[in-house]
Amino acid sequence: xxxxxxxxxxxxxxxxxxxxxxxxPGYYKMRKEELVEALDEKQGAPFDPGALQSFEKRMDANPxxxxxxSMAKSLGISFKRSMKKKELKERIVRTLDKMKRVGxxxxxxxxxxxxxxxxxxxPREIPLPSSYKKDTLVGLPINPNWxxxxxxxxxxxxxxxxxxxxxxxxxxxxxxxxxxxxxxxNNAHRVWEYxxxxxxxxxxxxVQMPNASYLAEIGYYDDAxxxxxxxxxxxxxxxxxxxxxxxxxxxxxxxxxxKLSLLSKGILTNPQVKNIGLSSMDIxxxxxxxxxxxxxxxxxxxxxxxxxxxxxx
Amino acid sequence: MEKGFVSLxxxxxxxxxRHPDFEEFMEERWLFEAITETYIPIxxxxxxxxxxxVPFKITMSITPPLMEMLDSNDLQDKYVRHMQKLxxxxxxxxxxxxxEHPRKHxxxxxxxxxxxxxxxxxxTENNRSLVKAFGHFQEKGNLEIITCNATHxxxxxxxxxxxxxxxxxxxxxxxxxxxxxVAPKGMxxxxxxxxxxxxxxxxxxxxxxxxxxSHGIWFAENPPRYGVYRPLLTENxxxxxxxxxxxxxxxxxxxxxxxxxxxxxxxxxxxxxxxxLEYITPYIDRSGVRVNTGMKYHRVxxxxxxxxxxxxxxxxxxxxxxxxxxxDFALKKQAQLEGLHRAFDGVxxxxxxxxxxxxxxxxxxxxxxxxxxxxxxxxxxxxxAPITPPEFIEQHVQxxxxxxxxxxxxxxxxxxxxxxxxxxxxxxxxxxxLIVRMTELVHRHGNQNDAKKDRLLKxxxxxxxxxxxxxxAFIMTTGTTVEYASNRTRQHVDRFLKIARWLDKGxxxxxxxxxxxxxDKIFEDPDYNLYLKSS
Numbered sequence: 001x002x003x004x005x006x007x008x009x010x011x012x013x014x015x016x017x018x019x020x021x022x023x024x025p026g027y028y029k030m031r032k033e034e035l036v037e038a039l040d041e042k043q044g045a046p047f048d049p050g051a052l053q054s055f056e057k058r059m060d061a062n063p064x065x066x067x068x069x070s071m072a073k074s075l076g077i078s079f080k081r082s083m084k085k086k087e088l089k090e091r092i093v094r095t096l097d098k099m100k101r102v103g104x105x106x107x108x109x110x111x112x113x114x115x116x117x118x119x120x121x122x123p124r125e126i127p128l129p130s131s132y133k134k135d136t137l138v139g140l141p142i143n144p145n146w147x148x149x150x151x152x153x154x155x156x157x158x159x160x161x162x163x164x165x166x167x168x169x170x171x172x173x174x175x176x177x178x179x180x181x182x183x184x185x186n187n188a189h190r191v192w193e194y195x196x197x198x199x200x201x202x203x204x205x206x207v208q209m210p211n212a213s214y215l216a217e218i219g220y221y222d223d224a225x226x227x228x229x230x231x232x233x234x235x236x237x238x239x240x241x242x243x244x245x246x247x248x249x250x251x252x253x254x255x256x257x258x259k260l261s262l263l264s265k266g267i268l269t270n271p272q273v274k275n276i277g278l279s280s281m282d283i284x285x286x287x288x289x290x291x292x293x294x295x296x297x298x299x300x301x302x303x304x305x306x307x308x309x310x311x312x313x
Numbered sequence: 314m315e316k317g318f319v320s321l322x323x324x325x326x327x328x329x330x331r332h333p334d335f336e337e338f339m340e341e342r343w344l345f346e347a348i349t350e351t352y353i354p355i356x357x358x359x360x361x362x363x364x365x366x367v368p369f370k371i372t373m374s375i376t377p378p379l380m381e382m383l384d385s386n387d388l389q390d391k392y393v394r395h396m397q398k399l400x401x402x403x404x405x406x407x408x409x410x411x412x413e414h415p416r417k418h419x420x421x422x423x424x425x426x427x428x429x430x431x432x433x434x435x436x437t438e439n440n441r442s443l444v445k446a447f448g449h450f451q452e453k454g455n456l457e458i459i460t461c462n463a464t465h466x467x468x469x470x471x472x473x474x475x476x477x478x479x480x481x482x483x484x485x486x487x488x489x490x491x492x493x494x495v496a497p498k499g500m501x502x503x504x505x506x507x508x509x510x511x512x513x514x515x516x517x518x519x520x521x522x523x524x525x526x527s528h529g530i531w532f533a534e535n536p537p538r539y540g541v542y543r544p545l546l547t548e549n550x551x552x553x554x555x556x557x558x559x560x561x562x563x564x565x566x567x568x569x570x571x572x573x574x575x576x577x578x579x580x581x582x583x584x585x586x587x588x589x590l591e592y593i594t595p596y597i598d599r600s601g602v603r604v605n606t607g608m609k610y611h612r613v614x615x616x617x618x619x620x621x622x623x624x625x626x627x628x629x630x631x632x633x634x635x636x637x638x639x640x641d642f643a644l645k646k647q648a649q650l651e652g653l654h655r656a657f658d659g660v661x662x663x664x665x666x667x668x669x670x671x672x673x674x675x676x677x678x679x680x681x682x683x684x685x686x687x688x689x690x691x692x693x694x695x696x697x698a699p700i701t702p703p704e705f706i707e708q709h710v711q712x713x714x715x716x717x718x719x720x721x722x723x724x725x726x727x728x729x730x731x732x733x734x735x736x737x738x739x740x741x742x743x744x745x746x747l748i749v750r751m752t753e754l755v756h757r758h759g760n761q762n763d764a765k766k767d768r769l770l771k772x773x774x775x776x777x778x779x780x781x782x783x784x785x786a787f788i789m790t791t792g793t794t795v796e797y798a799s800n801r802t803r804q805h806v807d808r809f810l811k812i813a814r815w816l817d818k819g820x821x822x823x824x825x826x827x828x829x830x831x832x833d834k835i836f837e838d839p840d841y842n843l844y845l846k847s848s
Contacts, residue, residue, distance in 0.1 A: 016619065016620075020581065020620065027620075029621045086589055086590075086591070089590075090589070090590045093590065093601060097600070097601055097602070125799070125800065125803065126800065126803040126804055126807045127803075128743060128803055128806055128807065128810075129810070132742070132746045134746075136742075136745075138473075138741070138742075138745060140470050140729070140733060140741065141469070141720070141728070141729060142728065142729050142730050142733055142734075143726060143727075143728035143729060143730050144728065146730075148733055148738060150738070150741065150742050152742060201742075202738060234473055237509075237720070239508075239532075239719055239720035239721060239728055240532045240719050240720070241528075241532065242532060243531060243532060243536060244532065244533060244534055244535060244536050246534065246535050246536065248535055249535055249536065249538055249714055250535060250714065250715040250716070251712050251713065251714055251715065252546060252712060252713060252715055253711065253712045254710065254711060254712065254713060255711065259715075264535065264536045264538070265538075266536055267531065267536055267537060267538065267539075267540045268538055268539060268540065268656055268657060269539065269540035269541075269542060269653070269656065271527070271531050271540050271541075271558075273528065273531065
């Protein structure tokens with residue numbers, strides 16, 4: 001999220017767009033400094049459950065305007081003297097609410113700055129196994145040019161790999177283009193290799209060729225510079241992204257069941273291939289749509305992560 | 314004489330979001346909003362067409378989780394309470410807007426009446442059963458309801474496991490039958506996600522047709538002579554229809570799409586956000602988080618107009634716009650189909666226009682009026698008529714081209730990247746492992762005349778199917794309510810793993826199992842034997 005200085009240098013229209021996406025109520029009537037403050041405030045104050053409780057108690061006791069001002073001050077909310085009680089109250093409630101959520105979903109606002117040490121919070125996220133302790137190497141197609149691989153190891157494989165690592169042997173992910181061949185490990189059209197760092201469990205590979213089949217292996221090189229595979233993946237086929245080059249049309253008569261084959265002259269409608277798969281909504285629409293259908297979810301709204309391709313994490 | 318046909322397809326879907334352990338739950342509003350803004354307004358459009366004897370033909374997928382939710386008594390109760398509160402808010406708004414602006418006041422009165430009508434349609438006219446209400450129009454021949462794979466699981470990434478695909482497809486077909494009493498003829502594949510071989514599972518269930526996005530047809534293994542304007546037959550004998558890109562663009566494009574008309578209602582101005590907190594608190598989420606109420610007073614007004622500067626909405630002007638757009642769309646379909654008919658030398662074309670149902674009404678408030686008027690306009694034209702896919706097959710397909718469609722989806726960019734990318738790829742190792750374990754569990758513990766084991770296997774299957782909903786991965790990509798989606802995935806995986814442990818250890822916590830059966834109550838009698846066949 002943008003630091004305050006960046007916000008201050010932003011255009012009002014950009015700030016409004018950010019505020020809209022964050023679901024900040026009444027943002028469209030805000031002036032620039034109010035927008036900056038509202039957005040900056042969204043970054044959240046360090047969480048202190050005790051302080052939060054005491055603030056909430058004070059709010060419940062129907063505080064007078066000067067009390068609200070002092071609370072706002074200590075919460076780091078900037079405000080104007082001219083601000084009405086109602087408005088100030090709303091702002092405080094919003095901040096307290098934000099603090100609560102920041103505190104309760106540890107880490108979900110990853111980039112927020114923490115000035116004071118945050119007391120450890122029990123994770124609300126249900127933990128799942130980080131490994132199923134089985135030898136697995138799986139390839140999944142992403143689109144015509146990218147394939148995703150993930151892997152996991154059985155304990156004995158972990159031991160083997162650890163032993164290899166001690167000998168400074170680099171683990172390698174090998175990807176083979178095996179389109180239309182019976183693979184014998186030596187006849188792939190193309191081979192790519194990627195070093196696998198310890199702890200890495202997935203990788204996106206830019207395979208370049210649509211409508212092609214790929215296989216991967218994880219392994220290492222022995223002393224004779226021979227690649228020794230440890231795991232092999234399933235076969236992955238990337239989808240096509242252009243018209244078939246086949247010159248044949250196959251037809252069947254539904255009444256007689258008679259089949260016939262004709263020479264194709266291509267597609268009569270001569271389709272203009274653009275915006276492939278522009279879903280009934282493009283991604284921007286989708287965001288808005290889901291934002292809208294989830295209503296209040298607006299404040300949790302963030303831009304979709306750009307595809308992280310060709311890298312790992 | 315008809316020269317071509319239009320098949321409008323609405324995909325109605327929501328993930329299974331039901332939290333009976335909470336009196337109110339924010340994400341349950343998805344369903345309530347969809348009922349109020351989309352499902353009932355569409356029903357009402359059907360009723361009006363029926364009353365006026367306008368022949369209409371439309372196809373709707375009502376997905377298994379949506380059917381199960383619409384059929385859930387606790388959600389029905391909650392919906393009624395939700396509407397009662399909304400009507401109360403509308404009452405206050407009628408008073409409040411009296412002194413604000415005449416057009417606001419007019420709309421407040423409209424909402425007040427409309428919400429009451431909607432509740433009446435829900436409770437009194439249809440005895441709370443919207444599935445039956447739609448079923449009525451299926452029986453009359455106007456509506457073709459199709460199913461979807463069980464929990465809207467994304468099949469292209471499940472394809473390595475025939476048993477998992479089969480469980481999704483068959484459970485989808487069976488759930489339809491349970492709710493509608495007949496077998497489904499068609500299936501909407503979640504996210505329009507097709508990959509070679511899926512047709513086999515559809516054929517096993519006697520599903521006669523499904524849909525793919527345009528490029529699924531265009532890039533088919535053999536060149537499709539008529540493009541997306543005639544169905545193809547797959548290797549396993551299932552018909553496949555392709556999406557018409559022109560229709561999508563006419564309705565959806567940000568530049569030229571109808572919903573952007575300045576007279577239409579602005580989505581982002583809602584009293585849930587506009588009114589002061591004290592006043593609106595009883596009508597928003599209990600946590601104090603503001604939400605949309607559905608009461609909105611502004612119109613789109615113009616391009617790039619600040620939300621704060623939007624003009625007031627007038628529903629009569631908007632109705633007029635919906636009529637004009639319906640007329641325009643009908644004429645465009647006529648021109649398009651006549652052109653195709655000429656180009657095809659008299660072979661009859663079909664334009665298939667699928668949309669997310671929730672677009673109509675929820676996002677595009679006037680959408681249901683548009684649909685209604687579209688059928689009225691089509692009725693005035695001689696050369697085009699609406700049709701459902703099975704009718705088209707029966708009446709207009711004598712010989713058909715055989716081809717395998719290309720792997721494709723209707724997601725951004727047309728392939729799988731919306732459902733597998735850096736934000737959500739972590740789910741797949743878990744989902745895959747669960748399939749493997751489910752299969753092993755059924756082999757080890759199934760069919761032993763052990764009621765407890767049966768219960769555990771059934772619940773394990775429910776948890777697996779729920780974890781597979783494509784919605785969770787989708788939400789992680791779009792970045793909205795990610796925490797909810799992530800927790801749902803984690804929760805179902807976690808419950809599955811615990812059940813698996815109980816089965817293998819021969820013990821279980823009866824109370825916990827019962828609570829999961831109550832919470833994740835989708836599919837009354839899931840058939841775990843579907844995991845036995847691995848080809």
